[in-house]
Structures are given as structure tokens and as C-alpha cells.
Amino acid sequence: MTEDVRRSEALGDTQNGDNGGTATKNSSKTGQIRARNKARIIAAAEEVFAAKGYEGATTAEIALKAALPKANVHYYFSTKEAIYRAVIDNILDLWLEPFQRITENDDPAEALSTYIRTKVMLSRDRPLASRIYANEIIRGAPILADYLGSDLREWVAEKSCVLRGWAKKGLMDPVEPAHLLFLIWASTQHYADFQVQAKAVLHHRDLTEDDFETAVQTITRIVLKGCGVKAD
Amino acid sequence: MTEDVRRSEALGDTQNGDNGGTATKNSSKTGQIRARNKARIIAAAEEVFAAKGYEGATTAEIALKAALPKANVHYYFSTKEAIYRAVIDNILDLWLEPFQRITENDDPAEALSTYIRTKVMLSRDRPLASRIYANEIIRGAPILADYLGSDLREWVAEKSCVLRGWAKKGLMDPVEPAHLLFLIWASTQHYADFQVQAKAVLHHRDLTEDDFETAVQTITRIVLKGCGVKAD
DNA sequence: GTCTATAGGCTGATAGAC
DNA sequence: GTCTATCAGCCTATAGAC
16 A cells, blocks of 8 residues: 555545636645545546446546646646556555454344445445456455555464354354355355445336345345354 | 347366367358367457456457467457357356256245355356456446346345245244345355455455355355355 | 458646746 | 646558559
8 A cells, every 4th residue: 555545534525616727825725635635526526437347547637537637636646547556545444443343242133234234335326446456356356466465365364263162152154154155245245346236137227225135034034044043 | 238148168178189280171161160269369368358457458468368360369259259258158157057947936045055165166267257247247247237137126026035935934043044145145246356365364365166065065154044044 | 251451539648947 | 736738559441552
């Protein structure tokens, strides 16, 4: 990760449009403009990368969506790859955070239910992020290779201990932990990555609140019952 | 689907290299050369599209991998999109066929087990096909939109009847059929689409026969038990 | 049917006036 | 910091000799 922009509000930024065009005074204002423009570029880039893939995305389209001249985009991010890295960087902890605080002392039924719900709702609220991540992995993870082998790997190892601990206590069946996590990731992210397919199959319209709720219920039920998790 | 090349041996074609360069006689041989070259192009294109995405793939690279001059590729397929359509077309029935013959009279435990195993093995044997399909859907299905709303939709509707029938007979729980299918698709295709991630998390090496076997076992077990399918 | 050479268009990136 | 004008390179696709 070249630049760590994780905590900047890169999305949902409803441009509180003071300081419209030309600089007025310029002192501490500068940093604000910079942050705001970078955030706009990242938000625009997320849309374009999600829809077109890395190679299909053009800096021209990103600039257009960010309502900035193309050269301005290159002023903030020297290369297209730099924009992409910033976008990916923004996405990463979104992925790991939801299951972060869970320990062996938690109740498995509740912990897994919450995790599944959180992941489905992430698919509902941040489908673009999910698609970009999926695209990155499908392409062979050219940017995220290191992350997969270090951070994610460790994260899975930790959570595998928790799952094995629950099994040892007889709170659930001894299911292969990594494969269980794969199943949960895949089936929850499916509602973001394959949303067009789900829409087409279910009713041709945008997925509704009910669809996501049914998804949560179905996945939760199959996983809990399928892993023999004792209800609390 | 512009051209239906479904049944041509587009892959695993170990170029049985008679008739090396220049044409010798040319009569019924012509059709063979044509078929062989088209198959080589499709096979090469599958690799490139899977690795680079639609926009990232170049006809030059496809030609290089097919060991043909670039202009020759354009002779068989006039546009890049035509190559892509041929590749996609080749993939499609691969997706629907495995669950095709299943009816309400079959045993759910056996039918679902076989389906899951077949899908995982498809991920093992044709990961590139799976990735191209995933990429197409993630991008919003520009080519497959019609297919999703017609063929696939009907297929899901039919299979939903079978699943509901089983539930009515008390052979399994009344699970929302489409969402169950989504879960099975997602969790099985995961081993193709997110293979780099699975590799990195599991052991940094290529997935082994055992990995796929464990995947089959884990998914099958969770789905069957999770849906309350009676063992036969 | 094959293949070289090239047209024509779009891309990422920059120079340099404001 | 902003933005117009522009470049060099790569891309798909084709013309035309063999």
C-alpha cells in the first residue's frame, strides 16, 4: 500500500460546496481541498474500476465522474495504478473488521449470525468495493498478493483457532475452519458480485430489503444448522 | 450467441501437428484447418480473457498464445468481441448441464451431493471458464444479460420446483430454493474464482486433490445437514 | 488461406501558461 | 493549485501482396 488513505471519507461525500472555484485565501484551506479532491477521485474511481475492471477503466472517465479535468487527476495521483491502490487500500479493512473482535468466549450462534448479517449488509451497502476486490483476486491478485499471504492468512489462522475451540467445547461440529470461512465469504459476497444475476433470476428488479433479509436468513440457517451450532 | 461453437473441442487440444505451414491439397481439409485454428484461438483467448479481463485482453496476446499471426486471428473472428462471444458460448452449458437431469423423484441427498461434487470439480478442471463467467457477471453481464433473464431464470424456476417438491414430501427443510442455489454456486465456484486467495490462505502452493476433496466434503455436509436433508 | 505493413483511434501521462 | 493542448505509445482492425 503506497498511501494509506483508509480513514478518509472517500465515499458518500456530499460535496459541501464552499470555496467553489478559485482560491480565496489559501492557508490551512489547502489541505482540505486536497483531501476533498482526492476523496472525489477515489469515489469516482471505485465506480469505474468496479464496472470496467482495471484495464477497462480510463483516467478520462474517472476524471469525468469526479468532475475534474483529467490533468488534475494526474496531479493528485501520478499514475492510474496509484489511484487503483488507493481504492483497494480503502476497501481492505472493510473486509476483515467485521469478524475482528470475536473470540473463543463468544457464543458461536450469535457470533456467526452477526458475521453473516454484517457481510450481507456490506454486499448491499458497498457492492462496488466487493466487485473490485473480487476482480483483483480473479486477476491473480497482482496488487494484493502480499496481503493475501500475510495479513489475510494470519487472520484466517486466528479465526480458525476460535472455530476449533468452539468445536472442542462441543458447541459446534468439527468443520474445516478455512473452508467454512470460504463458504461464508462466497455466499455473502455473491449478493454484491453477482447482483445482476440474482436480480435476473429473482424478479428482474433491483434487490429489495426483503431479498437481503431472506439471504441473511437462508445463509445463517444453513451454516448454523449445517455446522451443528448449538442455539443459545 | 452469434456462433454456436459449443461442441468443438476448444480446449485440451494438443495440436496434432500435421499440415505444418503451407496448404498441401485443400479440399475437405479446409474445414478441418478452420475448425482447428478457431479452436486454438478460443483456447488461447480463454486464458487471456481469464487473466486480463475483457478490456485487458489484446488480440495480439491471443494470437501469440495461439501461435498465429494477429491478422489471422482477425480472419477467423472479425472482432475481439466475436472471440469473446465464442469463448462465453463455449462456457455456458457447462454451467447448467450438471443439474439438468435431476427430477423430483431423485433422492435429494444423492442429487445434491453429486451436484456439489460436480461443481467443485468443474472449478478444479475449468477454472478459467469460471473466472471469465464471473468477470462477465461482475461487469454487469453486457453480453449475457439476455441469457440471465431467460435461460438461467427458467432453469432456476424449474429446479426450484424440484426443491420445493422435496420439502413438501418432508425430505428436506423448506429452504428458499433460489438462495440455496446461490449458496451452492458461490461456494463451489469460489475454488476457481478465488483460487489465488485459497492458495495463499491454505498453504501458498497449488490446491491439491485433497483440498478439493475437503471442499466437497465441507460444502456437502453443511448444505445437507443445514437443509435437513434426510440421508438415504 | 496466410501474413506484413499500416491506418486510425484512444490511452496514460506531461509541458507549460495561468 | 488548475487546466488546455499535446505527445508518444499501444490498440483493434484492414488493405493488399503472396
